[in-house]
Amino acid sequence: MYPQVLFQNRKPDRIASLEEYRASGGYEALADVLKNFSYKNVQTMVLDALLLGRGGAAFPAGRKVMTVADDAPFPRYIVCNADEMEPGTFKDRVMIHADPHMLIEGMTIQGYSARAEKGIIFMRPEYESAARTLHREIEKAKAAGYLGNNILDSDYAFDIVVHRSGGRYICGEATAQINALEGKRPNPKQPPPYATEKGLWGQPTVTHNVETLVCIPHIIRNGPEWFRNLALTQTGSGTKIFCVSGKVNRPGCYELPMGIRLSEIIETHAGGMRDGAKFKACLPGGASTAFLTPEFYDIEMDFETMKKAGHRLGTGAIMVFDHKTCLVAATLNLTEFFARESCGWCTPCREGFPYMRDLLWRIEHGQGQEEFVSTLKKMCRHLWKSYCAFAIGGVAPIESLLTHFKDEVYAHIREKKCPFKSE
Amino acid sequence: MLPEELKKSLIDKIASVDHPRELVVDVMFALQDHYGYLSDEALEEAAILLGMTPLEMEELATFYTFIFREPVGKYVIHVCDSIICWMNGYESIRDFLSQKLGIKMGETTSDGVFTLLPVCCIGYCDRAPAILINRKVYGPLTPEKLDKILEELRAEAG
Numbered sequence: 031m032y033p034q035v036l037f038q039n040r041k042p043d044r045i046a047s048l049e050e051y052r053a054s055g056g057y058e059a060l061a062d063v064l065k066n067f068s069y070k071n072v073q074t075m076v077l078d079a080l081l082l083g084r085g086g087a088a089f090p091a092g093r094k095v096m097t098v099a100d101d102a103p104f105p106r107y108i109v110c111n112a113d114e115m116e117p118g119t120f121k122d123r124v125m126i127h128a129d130p131h132m133l134i135e136g137m138t139i140q141g142y143s144a145r146a147e148k149g150i151i152f153m154r155p156e157y158e159s160a161a162r163t164l165h166r167e168i169e170k171a172k173a174a175g176y177l178g179n180n181i182l183d184s185d186y187a188f189d190i191v192v193h194r195s196g197g198r199y200i201c202g203e204a205t206a207q208i209n210a211l212e213g214k215r216p217n218p219k220q221p222p223p224y225a226t227e228k229g230l231w232g233q234p235t236v237t238h239n240v241e242t243l244v245c246i247p248h249i250i251r252n253g254p255e256w257f258r259n260l261a262l263t264q265t266g267s268g269t270k271i272f273c274v275s276g277k278v279n280r281p282g283c284y285e286l287p288m289g290i291r292l293s294e295i296i297e298t299h300a301g302g303m304r305d306g307a308k309f310k311a312c313l314p315g316g317a318s319t320a321f322l323t324p325e326f327y328d329i330e331m332d333f334e335t336m337k338k339a340g341h342r343l344g345t346g347a348i349m350v351f352d353h354k355t356c357l358v359a360a361t362l363n364l365t366e367f368f369a370r371e372s373c374g375w376c377t378p379c380r381e382g383f384p385y386m387r388d389l390l391w392r393i394e395h396g397q398g399q400e401e402f403v404s405t406l407k408k409m410c411r412h413l414w415k416s417y418c419a420f421a422i423g424g425v426a427p428i429e430s431l432l433t434h435f436k437d438e439v440y441a442h443i444r445e446k447k448c449p450f451k452s453e
Numbered sequence: 454m455l456p457e458e459l460k461k462s463l464i465d466k467i468a469s470v471d472h473p474r475e476l477v478v479d480v481m482f483a484l485q486d487h488y489g490y491l492s493d494e495a496l497e498e499a500a501i502l503l504g505m506t507p508l509e510m511e512e513l514a515t516f517y518t519f520i521f522r523e524p525v526g527k528y529v530i531h532v533c534d535s536i537i538c539w540m541n542g543y544e545s546i547r548d549f550l551s552q553k554l555g556i557k558m559g560e561t562t563s564d565g566v567f568t569l570l571p572v573c574c575i576g577y578c579d580r581a582p583a584i585l586i587n588r589k590v591y592g593p594l595t596p597e598k599l600d601k602i603l604e605e606l607r608a609e610a611g
Contacts, residue, residue, distance in 0.1 A: 114576055115573070115574060115576065116574075117535045117536050117537070117573070117574035117578075118536065118537055118574070118578050119574075119576065119578075120576040120577060120578050120579060123576050123577075154576070155518075155519045155588060156575040156576055156577075156585060156588065156590070157576065158588050158589075193475070193478075194478055194479060194482070195478060195517070196478045196481065196482075196513070196516070196517025196518065196519050196520050197517055197518035197519045198516060198517060198518060199573065210478075211475060212472070212474060212475065213472075213473075213474025213475055213476070213477035213478075213503070213505075213513070214474070214513075215512050215513060215516055216516070231471075231472060273578065273579070275537045275578040275579060275581065276537060276540055277540070281537075281578065281579045281581075282579045283579065313536075317535075317536060317574075347578075349536060349537060349578075351540075355540065360536060360539075360540075363534075363535065363536050363539045364536055366534075367535050367536070367573050367574065370573060371573055373516075
């Protein structure tokens with residue numbers, strides 16, 4: 031068993047109460063920060079901890095908050111991105127239901143380090159129960175003096191509100207999220223200006239994922255070195271919540287050291303492959319990452335190692351496919367997701383995904399032709415010209431299908447049917 | 454017409470924030486809950502409350518998955534068809550629902566009780582196959598479990 035940091039108070043059937051969170055040392059970091067730390071101290075500690083953004087982009091959280099200039103105007107905002115909509119990802123939901131006060135404390139400390147006065151939790155509508163939980167627990171935190179004016183008798187004031195979304199994938203993109211918060215159509219916006227300079231309502235805004243923020247109280251309490259040493263690899267830092275799903279015996283969320291081997295996650299923690307199936311591939315970090323083939327079965331799961339292998343850790347949502355699953359059909363399903371969820375703002379993404387979805391549909395249903403393969407490859411390159419990074423992520427499964435499973439694609443075309451379907 | 458009480462609570466809420474437009478989704482949800490869907494009338498009322506044009510409101514209303522610009526049933530069933538639910542029997546859930554309710558995806562039963570809609574990954578991949586009914590999650594599902602849920606809802610709807 032590895033140390034449980036973020037999930038230390040996780041229970042099978044209910045959230046950890048404020049009392050339980052406090053009993054585990056909760057809000058001690060906040061008290062310490064307000065009494066003994068300058069905002070710069072907090073920034074330095076988070077930077078030294080090598081805390082990389084857990085929403086998938088892996089941007090250093092300490093560096094992000096440092097890009098808010100010292101003389102930047104007020105008010106400033108902290109946005110917590112809980113719009114988790116990457117297929118296969120459900121860690122933020124589990125985290126909020128496990129220990130909501132850890133998020134409230136993490137946000138408040140990060141708020142202090144950005145000298146922000148307001149935090150906004152951006153919540154997808156599918157997570158209504160998490161939104162209600164947070165509403166309730168924020169009130170409790172206020173009553174206990176952890177939020178509001180003069181927090182714990184200091185001169186720091188910070189408040190948190192929960193913002194409910196109407197539900198669209200693009201709202202998880204940080205710049206589109208700011209548009210959504212302002213009540214505008216949530217299109218992405220290309221910097222400059224960066225949000226940390228001019229974000230929400232034109233004010234400095236720092237956006238972090240839920241899992242990034244919950245790490246912060248522990249970094250303050252135990253130090254950056256302790257946090258780095260939680261990882262099994264030199265390049266990694268901290269723990270990671272992996273959401274494992276697909277053809278495994280025990281799908282679920284597991285907090286494990288960063289840098290743990292994929293094989294160990296699947297075999298030891300997720301209970302191994304279901305029904306004695308064979309590991310064929312997985313998407314290691316959501317639908318926007320490439321298929322990871324069996325040659326990487328023992329890869330160390332941290333951002334840097336994955337990057338060196340030409341892969342991405344993404345959100346840490348591991349979706350496992352077995353030898354009986356058709357990856358053309360799987361890629362068709364993923365592409366359908368992107369075709370439906372494309373925000374429509376830029377042409378390559380809006381037009382490209384439905385086009386590729388149709389080509390994949392025809393291949394899967396026995397109407398494929400060999401030239402479709404080169405057309406698909408060309409289309410993937412076009413999608414690289416999209417306005418935001420979401421489309422580039424969205425073609426990763428298609429590109430890797432055509433590279434690593436081309437025999438399977440050609441078998442569909444040659445046999446004029448899906449070889450995985452018995453008829 | 455919006456009941457005075459609801460209108461007043463929305464006006465008060467809007468007055469309490471720095472930027473009225475930040476509440477646009479909340480206001481759309483409130484009006485949708487009242488009318489059953491975001492009708493043309495509701496859309497205009499929402500626009501007036503927030504000082505926006507109906508066109509600006511329409512841009513948003515048609516953008517979001519959970520805002521309905523057409524009438525829907527008392528219970529809106531969103532069936533997740535993304536990758537993990539797809540691998541774990543989404544098709545049998547969809548087919549069972551279609552057959553049991555006698556409607557296709559995108560349709561509403563003639564008694565106005567159920568609407569069937571596809572939806573992208575709802576974040577309950579550990580409970581696949583999963584669906585939402587009026588934004589409440591159910592899963593992992595089998596046709597038998599689903600049958601029971603539908604019977605209960607039908608009884609509730611009277």
